[in-house]
Amino acid sequence: NAGVTQTPKFQVLKTGQSMTLQCAQDMNHNSMYWYRQDPGMGLRLIYYSASEGTTDKGEVPNGYNVSRLNKREFSLRLESAAPSQTSVYFCASSHRDRVGQETQYFGPGTRLLVL
């Protein structure tokens, strides 16, 4: 059971380039999330997907798009990277239990540097 996996681990982009961050989970979770982590700011939600086929904006969605490809995979795309998108990106997944409670489980992160 690998949990939540993310690729790549590290990426350097030039301003204006595009790329897709990949995330997959093998825990059969319904909900998936993308966060960015910046120094002194904790984690901020970019997009989330409550279930396969649905996506919604989080706190900081500008400059990003997402695709919930299937129940396992949730990708994050930067169409035209900017230096302000230099950050560490975390994917997470969660499942609602019988009493309606959820706990999020996180991947190892992708460190992105935009020059």
Add this chain to the structure above:
Amino acid sequence: AQSVAQPEDQVNVAEGNPLTVKCTYSVSGNPYLFWYVQYPNRGLQFLLKYITGDNLVKGSYGFEAEFNKSQTSFHLKKPSALVSDSALYFCAVSPPQWGGYNKLIFGAGTRLAVHP
């Protein structure tokens, strides 16, 4: 605005001493409360959560957290710190009005340094 505050950027404690990492929140209603830990170059790991019931919640690695509704606090504690506890700790809150989905508001994090 809904927010989570971790007032200390860093907490230093000697190995074997008790530790406390503070968290207060500003959220209406009865939120769900979480603590996560992040080791260097790793993702966040779930430590514990408070949903309802006993105000003292026990979690992984000997950690516990005390919920105080009147002070809107959820401080993380451990009776005897280990050097291996050194990491970045995040408090998070899930407001109940977000339709039950687990959208989390994170604090900025507190770095715990345990010295031998």
